[in-house]
Amino acid sequence: MEEIKRYPIVVIGAGPGGLVVANGAAKAGKRVLLIEKKHYGGDCTNFGCIPSKTLISSAEVAHATQVGQEYGIAFESEKFTATEALDRIRKIIASVRSHEDPEALNKIGVDTLTGVASFADPHTLLVTEAGGMEHKIYGKNIVIATGSYPFIPPIEGLKNTPYLTNETIFDLKEIPKSLGILGAGPIGSELAQGFQRLGSEVVLIESQRGLMPNEAEETSKVMAEVFQKEKIGLHILCETNYIAYQNGKFVICIAEKNEKEDVEVDQLLIATGRRPNIADLQLEKAKVVHSEKGIPIDAYGRTNQTHIFAIGDVVGGPLFTHLAENHGRTVLTTLLLPGPFKKKLDRVQDVPRCTFTDPEIASFGLQEKEALAKYGEKKIATYTISFADIDRAICAARTEGFVKIVTKKWSSKILGATIVAPRAGEMLQELTLAKLYNIPLRKLRRLIHPYPVYSDAIRQLADQWLTKTILGSFRKEKKE
Known part of the structure; x- marks a missing residue:
């Protein structure tokens, strides 16, 4: 193990919030270390906002061939090939990530370290690289920005199948002929419409009252009508009892209105929510209060250990890129500016949200x-x-x-x-x-x-x- 390295600011997690803090601190002339487990840019760049919105953009073009008659336009053929749409997603991810990788960050003065970080005590971190090399880091101030991970529901048989999450679906080499999606929240709804428009036969399964169950009921009604018009299969207010994978197909056993049905699809996406990413941190060694719901913070983003901050998905609550960035800007003012200029976090209730369906x-x-x-x-x-x-x-x-x-x-x-x-x-x-x-x-x-x-x-x-x-x-x- 190397000799301990000391920094006034250490950031764990190179997602949107962590990047705001690290970049801002470096531009203000502070020595800052950014630690990232694997994917610089975080969930948003690699698995979330960027790939999904790229998919949606391609799907909009494909959809135009299906609705031309509504605008007085007749296409000679409605057939198209969308395989390269997935290649385009990977190219866009690489392009965006090039501005967030270690080389780009080092150029603006951010030190980077790739590995898994865990607390040894309230000020000391142990960082283990993929090859096993360990680094000991002292942080006067530490910002936790480790994001969240896909929640996999305890459905019988599911763990024994090769299901997809938002972290793996964009690795597909071709548009699946049929796609089942568990969960009709933002991720499930966006990708259901996107893949349907690109040629998949999509079946969307939701256990709650309707599409986008956290939005107003009239919103769910409008979107159900839109999805039905686009021939997306909808199973609402239904239980998923069992999932099997046999002969290259997923079999999803559901119960809807007391009637059982088996839904068979080529691929299955699990979009049933996310959970804070805290398992590797060993927060108990830092004496940081936490639960499976996340890390509680005060109005300035501080944990119960006032030199340790937490931002973004890891605190629980709404899981938005723009909220993580807002948290990052707030914490940055606390770290850099004297008392009168410190900024409080905005009320969660006032944070806007947008689901990029059509x-x-x-x-x-x-x-x-x-x-x-x-x-x-x-x-x-x-x-x-x-x-x-x-x-x-x-x-x-x-x-x-x-x-x-x-x-x-x-x-x-x-x-x-x-x-x-x-x-x-x-x-x-x-x-x-x-x-x-x-x-x-x-x-x-x-x-x-x-x-x-x-x-x-x-x-x-x-x-x-x-x-x-x-x-x-x-x-x-x-x-x-």
Whole structure:
């Protein structure tokens, strides 16, 4: 073992959050060591955001051949070959990763070490390389950014099959003829639609109430209609009792509405959630409080050991790349700046989220049911508009979605919103900015939107505040 190396800042994990801290510290002139087990760029670059959105982009092009008639376009043939779409994914991953690999990081002043890190005591780490060589590292401040891993449910027979997760599905050499997916959350829903559009026969299986079960019920309904139109097989509110692999096929034994059925597919993707990656860290030696749900932190990202921070998926809660990066920026200010300039973490409730299905699903804040439970019916107003009433959506034959905004009734203070539409993730920012700076919905009436744009739906909802809440109450008083 080498002599102990000392650093003012040590970061464990080179995913989005860890990279923000390491890069920022180096650019500020601090000596910083970034330790990564294997995949620089983390889950997002290698197995998550980058490959899935690349797949989705290819799938959009393929889908255009299927819906041309809706736009007055007739293709001579709807046949296509999508094998190279998987090669394109790997090329894009390599391109993005080239900006996050050790060589690129070293150039900006970040020291890197590839290996498995574990605590020996609250300030000391042991890092074991793949070849067995050990390094002893002292960190004055240590940032844990080890991310999460796919949760595999305890379904009988599953562990004895060659199932896929988001960490292995992009290694496929060809688009599978048929694909079963367990879990209809963001990962399962995005990849179900992507692979279906590229030629797979996809069957999506969900044990909860519908697609995207953590979103509003009307969102689930819209997406179910979209998926059924695209001929994605849906099994909702069903139990998976047993999974077998025989003769090169997966057999998934499910029970739906008390009826049993065997679903046979060529490949099986498990997308049933993720868990914090803490097993290797030996946190008990650092006396860091933790559980299987993650590492608790305070408003500045600190654990119970105030020199040890935790950011991103490893703390539990929403598992988003943009939230990990936000955590990283917050911790960076704590590490680099004096007290008055330190930044607190944003409220998790206000963090926007987007699922990149088509249409996209973007939301933040309280859903209607949550707002009613918290404030009561008399204090809440909800404004909804269908894209069937928006001219741009009509022109584009994209009328399947909606915008829904939940507010305090009289003040029109924005509490939450959901948008289901093409590029909903971009549209949502108008509302998240309003929420951040306490701009009520009624004031968005003054914002002139170019005609015709999808986001004019937001301006029309601001008009609803006047007609529905204010003028509506006057009419009610006159009748009385």
